[in-house]
Amino acid sequence: MSSAPKVYYKTVFDISKEEFFAPGHGLCTGCTVGTIVRLLLKVAGPNTIIVNPTGCLEVSTTTFPYTSWRVPYIHVAFENAAAVASGVEAALKALKAKGLIDPNKRINVIAIGGDGGTADIGFQALSGMLERGHKAMYIMYDNEAYMNTGIQRSGTTPQHAWTTTTPVGRVLRGKLQFKKPVAEIVAAHRIPYVATANPAHFLDMMNKFKRGLEVEGPSFIHVLQPCTTGWRFDPRLGIKIARLATETAMWINWEQDHGEFRVTVPVPKRKHVKHYIRLQGRFNHLTDADIEELQKLVDKEVERINKVVGKEVIGPVVE
Amino acid sequence: MSAWIRIPLTSNYAAAYAAKDADVDVVAAYPITPQTPVVEKIAEFIANGELQAEMVHVESEHSALSACIGASATGARVFTATSSQGLELMHELLYIASGLRLPIVMAIAARALSAPLSIWGDYSDVMATRDASWITIIASTAQEVYDSIIQVYKVAEHPDVLLPAMVAYDGFMMSHTYEPVHVARDKSIVLEFIPKRKPSWNVLDPDKPITIGAVGNPDWYYEFKYQQVVAMENSQSILRQVFDEFSKKFGRGYDFIETYNMDGSDIAVLTYGGLYGTVVEAVDHMKKQGLNIGAIRLRVFRPWPTEELLKVLKELRAVIVIDRAIGFGAALEGPVAMEVLTTASKKGLNVALHSYIASIGQRTVIEEDVIAIVKKSLELLEKGVTITERSIYWGVRQ
Numbered sequence: 001m002s003s004a005p006k007v008y009y010k011t012v013f014d015i016s017k018e019e020f021f022a023p024g025h026g027l028c029t030g031c032t033v034g035t036i037v038r039l040l041l042k043v044a045g046p047n048t049i050i051v052n053p054t055g056c057l058e059v060s061t062t063t064f065p066y067t068s069w070r071v072p073y074i075h076v077a078f079e080n081a082a083a084v085a086s087g088v089e090a091a092l093k094a095l096k097a098k099g100l101i102d103p104n105k106r107i108n109v110i111a112i113g114g115d116g117g118t119a120d121i122g123f124q125a126l127s128g129m130l131e132r133g134h135k136a137m138y139i140m141y142d143n144e145a146y147m148n149t150g151i152q153r154s155g156t157t158p159q160h161a162w163t164t165t166t167p168v169g170r171v172l173r174g175k176l177q178f179k180k181p182v183a184e185i186v187a188a189h190r191i192p193y194v195a196t197a198n199p200a201h202f203l204d205m206m207n208k209f210k211r212g213l214e215v216e217g218p219s220f221i222h223v224l225q226p227c228t229t230g231w232r233f234d235p236r237l238g239i240k241i242a243r244l245a246t247e248t249a250m251w252i253n254w255e256q257d258h259g260e261f262r263v264t265v266p267v268p269k270r271k272h273v274k275h276y277i278r279l280q281g282r283f284n285h286l287t288d289a290d291i292e293e294l295q296k297l298v299d300k301e302v303e304r305i306n307k308v309v310g311k312e313v314i315g316p317v318v319e
Numbered sequence: 320m321s322a323w324i325r326i327p328l329t330s331n332y333a334a335a336y337a338a339k340d341a342d343v344d345v346v347a348a349y350p351i352t353p354q355t356p357v358v359e360k361i362a363e364f365i366a367n368g369e370l371q372a373e374m375v376h377v378e379s380e381h382s383a384l385s386a387c388i389g390a391s392a393t394g395a396r397v398f399t400a401t402s403s404q405g406l407e408l409m410h411e412l413l414y415i416a417s418g419l420r421l422p423i424v425m426a427i428a429a430r431a432l433s434a435p436l437s438i439w440g441d442y443s444d445v446m447a448t449r450d451a452s453w454i455t456i457i458a459s460t461a462q463e464v465y466d467s468i469i470q471v472y473k474v475a476e477h478p479d480v481l482l483p484a485m486v487a488y489d490g491f492m493m494s495h496t497y498e499p500v501h502v503a504r505d506k507s508i509v510l511e512f513i514p515k516r517k518p519s520w521n522v523l524d525p526d527k528p529i530t531i532g533a534v535g536n537p538d539w540y541y542e543f544k545y546q547q548v549v550a551m552e553n554s555q556s557i558l559r560q561v562f563d564e565f566s567k568k569f570g571r572g573y574d575f576i577e578t579y580n581m582d583g584s585d586i587a588v589l590t591y592g593g594l595y596g597t598v599v600e601a602v603d604h605m606k607k608q609g610l611n612i613g614a615i616r617l618r619v620f621r622p623w624p625t626e627e628l629l630k631v632l633k634e635l636r637a638v639i640v641i642d643r644a645i646g647f648g649a650a651l652e653g654p655v656a657m658e659v660l661t662t663a664s665k666k667g668l669n670v671a672l673h674s675y676i677a678s679i680g681q682r683t684v685i686e687e688d689v690i691a692i693v694k695k696s697l698e699l700l701e702k703g704v705t706i707t708e709r710s711i712y713w714g715v716r717q
Contacts, residue, residue: 046525046528047525048525049393049523049525051389058534059534062530062532062533062534063533063534063536064533064534064535064536064539065533065539067530067533069528069530070528071525071528072523072524072525072527072528072529072530072531073523073528073529073530073531073532074389074392074523074530074531074532075531075532075533076385076388076389076412076415076419076532077385077411077412077415079381080381080382080385080412082382083377083381083382083383083385083386083389084385084386084388084389085389086347086375086377086382086385086386086389087345087347087375087385087386087387087388087389087390087391087392087393087397088389088390088392088393088523090345090347090373090375090386090389090390090395091344091345091373091389091390091391091393091394091395091397092393093373094344094345094371094372094373094390094395095344095393095394095395097371098344098371100344100394100515101394105525107525124378124379124382125378125379125381125382125385127378128377128378128379128382131378132375132376
C-alpha cells in the first residue's frame with residue numbers, strides 16, 4: 001500500500017503524436033472505444049500484434065477491403081481472443097528461440113475485447129490464458145451489454161439497467177442481478193498486473209496500459225466504456241459520463257501491481273449517484289427511492305475499498 | 320547406417336513422432352480419449368529436448384485450435400490432435416482455420432460421438448467435418464499416419480493450397496495398437512522434404528502490418544469462399560506431386576485410394592481406416608473359397624478423389640461400401656457411399672452400389688462379417704437390387 005503507482009504519462013505532452021488507429025472507422029458517433037483504442041496504440045507503438053474477438057470494435061474497424069489498424073491485427077471468433085493471443089505469444093517465443101525471428105525484438109501481444117467476448121462467452125479462454133502465464137495484455141472494454149447485437153444484457157450489465165433482454169415491463173424492471181466483478185475475478189488468478197480504468201482519466205488509463213505491457217506475464221485492464229447507443233445518452237456526453245462514474249464511485253480506478261492494491265484516482269469528495277444515473281436513458285425507469293437504494297450499495301462498496309486500502313481514498317458524498 | 324529406424328509404435332505415437340520430425344514450433348492440444356497419448360508423447364519429446372517447441376496447455380479443444388490459429392497466423396508451424404467431442408468443440412474454428420487459409424495440421428484418433436457416451440472408435444467425428452474445407456486423409460496403418468502427417472505439411476503449406484489438413488485413424492484399433500514403423504533416425508531427412516522456410520502464407524508481422532480475419536460483406540464474402548474452392552481443387556495436383564516425391568525420396572508409396580485384388584474382380588468392397596485390413600483378409604479367405612472380390616480403400620477423403628475412383632469403378636459391376644458413420648436422415652445414410660454414388664453418376668457408370676453401416680461405436684467387425692456382407696450383396700444383386708433402398712445396418716439388434 002506504500003509505493004506510488006508507476007507514472008509514464010504525466011501530461012498530454014507525453015503522448016505520442018503518431019497514430020496507429022486510422023480515421024474513417026464505422027463506430028457510432030460518440031463511441032468511447034475509439035478513444036480507448038487510439039490511446040492504447042499510442043502507448044503500445046508499432047511493434048504490437050492485436051487480437052480482437054467479434055464485437056463492436058471488430059465489425060466497425062475491419063470491413064474488407066478497409067481496415068483501421070496500422071498494426072498487425074487478427075480476429076478469429078467471439079469467445080477465444082485469449083486463446084488466440086496465447087497462440088500468438090507462444091509462436092513468437094518459439095520462433096525467437098529458433099532464431100526464425102529476431103530474438104531481441106520486443107513485440108506486444110494485446111487482446112482487446114468487449115464484456116461479452118471477455119467475461120461471458122470468452123471467460124474460459126481468458127482464465128486459461130491467465131493461468132498459463134502468457135506474456136500478453138488483455139483489455140476488456142466494458143460497455144455493460146451485448147451492444148454489437150443490439151443491447152442485450154451481459155454478465156457485466158449493472159443491476160436495474162434496461163436492455164432489450166431485461167426490458168422494463170409491468171412485472172420486471174431491468175436487470176435483476178448484480179454486475180460481475182470481472183477485474184476482481186481476474187485478480188484472483190494472481191497475475192502480475194490487474195487494473196480498472198476509464199477513458200475520462202486518460203493519463204491514468206495510459207499509464208496502466210504501459211504498466212500492463214511492461215510486466216512479465218499476463219496483465220488485464222478492465223476499462224469502462226460508456227456506450228451512447230446502449231446507455232441511451234447524447235453522443236457528446238460519453239466522457240462526461242465516464243468521469244461521473246468515477247466521481248460518484250460507481251466506478252473506481254484501481255490497480256493491483258504484483259499483489260499491491262491501490263486506488264489510482266482518489267475521490268476526496270464524492271457526488272451522489274443520481275448525477276451518473278439521470279444522464280442515461282437505460283436507468284429512466286428508476287425512482288428516486290431506487291436511486292437511494294443504489295447509493296447505499298455504492299456507499300458500502302466505498303467503505304470496503306477504503307478498508308482494503310487502509311485509509312479514506314474515496315470520501316463521503318458532498319453535494 | 321539407414322536413415323530410418325524400425326520401432327514399434329501405436330498410431331498415436333506415430334502421429335507424435337511425425338510432429339517431432341516436422342520440427343513443429345507450437346503444439347496446442349487438449350487430452351481426450353483415445354487421442355491422449357499423442358499429447359503425452361509430444362510433452363515427453365519437449366521435456367527431453369528432442370523437440371524444441373512451445374506447448375500451450377490449453378483448457379479446451381476450442382482453445383487448442385484457437386491457439387493453433389494464432390500461432391500459425393504468426394508464422395509458426397503448428398500441430399494439434401483430438402477426437403470426437405473435442406473435434407466437435409473445435410467445429411466452429413475448423414471453418415475459420417480454413418477460411419483464414421492457415422496450414423494447420425491435426426491428427427484425429429477417430430471416435431464415436433455422444434450420446435450415449437462412447438469412447439470407442441468410429442468415424443462420426445471425422446465425417447462431421449466434411450464441409451469444413453480441410454484436406455482429410457484417413458490412414459490405415461501407423462506407418463501411414465507418420466508418413467501422411469509429413470506429406471500434408473508439404474501440401475498445406477504449398478502456396479497454391481494454404482489449407483489446413485487432418486490425418487485420421489481408428490480410435491483404439493489403431494490409436495492404441497502397436498505396429499512396426501520406420502521413423503527418421505534424424506529429423507533432418509524429413510526436414511529436407513518439408514523445409515522450414517519463410518512462411519508462404521500471410522502472417523502477423525509488425526514490419527508489414529496486415530489485418531487478418533476481416534468482415535466479408537455480401538459484395539466480398541462469396542469470392543473469399545470461391546478462392547477456397549479453387550485451393551481445394553489445386554490441392555489435388557499438389558497431393559499427387561507430394562505423393563510421387565515422397566515415394567521417390569523415401570520409397571514408401573501412397574495414393575488417393577488403395578486397391579487389392581482388383582484384377583478380374585467385378586465386385587469390390589470399399590471402406591476406410593483400419594477396417595481395410597480386415598477387408599483384405601476377408602478377400603483372401605473368399606479367394607480360397609473361389610469367390611473373387613476386390614478391395615478398395617478410400618485414403619484421401621477431401622479433396623474427393625473422383626478421377627482415381629472412376630478408374631476402378633468403371634471396371635466394376637457392383638461396389639459394396641462399408642461406412643463407419645451414420646448420416647442420419649440422408650438420402651443414403653452412409654456418407655462415403657453417397658459420394659461414391661455421385662462419383663459413378665458423374666460418368667453414368669452402370670455400377671450397383673450397396674451401402675452398409677458397420678463398426679459404429681466400435682462394434683466388432685471381423686473377416687466373417689465382411690464375407691457375410693459380400694454374400695448378402697450377391698443375393699441382393701441376384702434379386703436385381705442395384706442401389707440399396709437405404710443403408711443396411713450390419714450387426715445391429717433391431
